[in-house]
Amino acid sequence: MKLAIFGAGMIVHDFMKVVHDLPEIELRAILGTETDVPGMKALKEAHGIEMIYTDLAECLADETVDTVYVALPNHLHYHFAKEALLQGKHVICEKPFTLKKSELLALAAIAKEKQLILIEAITNQYLANYQAIKAQLTELGDLKLIECNYSQYSSRYDLFKEGTVLPAFNPKMGGGALMDINIYNIHFVVGLLGTPNAVHYHANIEQGIDTSGVLLLDYDQTKVVCIGAKDSTATIRSTIQGTKGSIIVNGPTNVLDSYAYEALKTPAVTIDRKVNEHRMYEEFKMFQQVIASNDQSFAEDRLAHSQRVMDVVEAALADAQINLG
Structure with missing residues (x-):
């Protein structure tokens, strides 16, 4: 490349x-x-x-x-x-x-x-830990609940409140919590479960942009909550709960440093399959291979995933009546 x-x-x-x-x-x-x-x-x-x-x-x-x-x-x-x-x-x-x-x-x-x-450069789709989570989903039984919380107070939020609107909070520049950090959660979930049946976005909106929000995705028996915030902070963590066990990811869904698998009534086991300490290594390693071989089939599959994510994003923005661009 x-x-x-x-x-x-x-x-x-x-x-x-x-x-x-x-x-x-x-x-x-x-x-x-x-x-x-x-x-x-x-x-x-x-x-x-x-x-x-x-x-x-x-x-x-x-x-x-x-x-x-x-x-x-x-x-x-x-x-x-x-x-x-x-x-x-x-x-x-x-x-x-x-x-x-x-x-x-x-x-x-x-x-x-x-x-x-x-x-699309979206780290979690290429991480070995993400692939391991996908492979282990069947061990959780019937999936019931997924909660992803990526909340990180932004220093730009202080400027925003003072009247200085930087790109991160500018609706005309595609800013906001959904597009900036909650989108990692969307990729994480859509990569696991595909297109949801229903999308609802309950956002805290200031000056036309979502500074934080709760995204609800419905997959029939599986209910999903994706939280993204730039105006407040909390422990960044994701949980996947099923009838036979759970998976807990400590840290943001764009890093997936490791995760804990806990079978029902069994102590948790920490799993870490990462190839490199840097989250971008695995995606660019794959990109290089795909471009070198001009693997159109792989690229089309990834584009289809990105389009499914964009469907969720557009439905969420419409539900919250947020107009970007």
């Missing part, structure tokens, strides 16, 4: 912590704004990135680049992913894929026409 990174924010700095564990990935370029240049120069020097660009067309014209990682603010994902696909680049796009399902479908159509890989 000959990679161009779009963006120079926190997620990019986090990615740089693991990219050198993936020798198949060549860092060919980084794209940002003029104000990003000092930071991009530091990243170039520290990590051996070949080129710095501030012009999208120039970056996409770089023939040494075959793949783009879109790590920009949410509202920019669609435009930059579309331009990359149109110029014949494979695209890895940070979550949330797009702000609207129609945008995701438009990107998928371009990727299919050009036989390019288009895939």
Whole structure:
């Protein structure tokens, strides 16, 4: 993979912590704004990135680049992913894929026409611990309840209350608790159970954006609660309860550091199958393999999952009467 990174924010700095564990990935370029240049120069020097660009067309014209990682603010994902696909680049796009399902479908159509890989960077779907949880679900008997709580007080919330609206709380930029952190819970659940029968979102809304909320998903006999908060905090934990046992994940659903399995009336057993300490390793290892082999079947399967997640997101936003973008 000959990679161009779009963006120079926190997620990019986090990615740089693991990219050198993936020798198949060549860092060919980084794209940002003029104000990003000092930071991009530091990243170039520290990590051996070949080129710095501030012009999208120039970056996409770089023939040494075959793949783009879109790590920009949410509202920019669609435009930059579309331009990359149109110029014949494979695209890895940070979550949330797009702000609207129609945008995701438009990107998928371009990727299919050009036989390019288009895939969402969503860590939990690729973690070995997640795959282990999926495999162990049958041991829990009939699934009754799932609760995922990802609540993390945001320093930006203080600024938001004072009148400074940054992207994380800007409805026009795809901000809010649902799109920022609860979406990890949605991916976690939809990856396990598929599309729910009903979706309801009870949100705390300030200035048109959800600062926290409770998402209810109905799967007939299985009832799901996904909590996401940026205006308050609590122990971050997920539980899956069945008639024969339970699984408890301590920590956020985008990390899945380990989990405890507890059969009925039996002491809990801690399970940890992770391959690398960094949560992004396993997804980018897979992305490299998929792009190298142009595995369209795998990419289509992952796009179908992302579309199911977007169905939940749109239903939740509509239920809470939140208008993004």
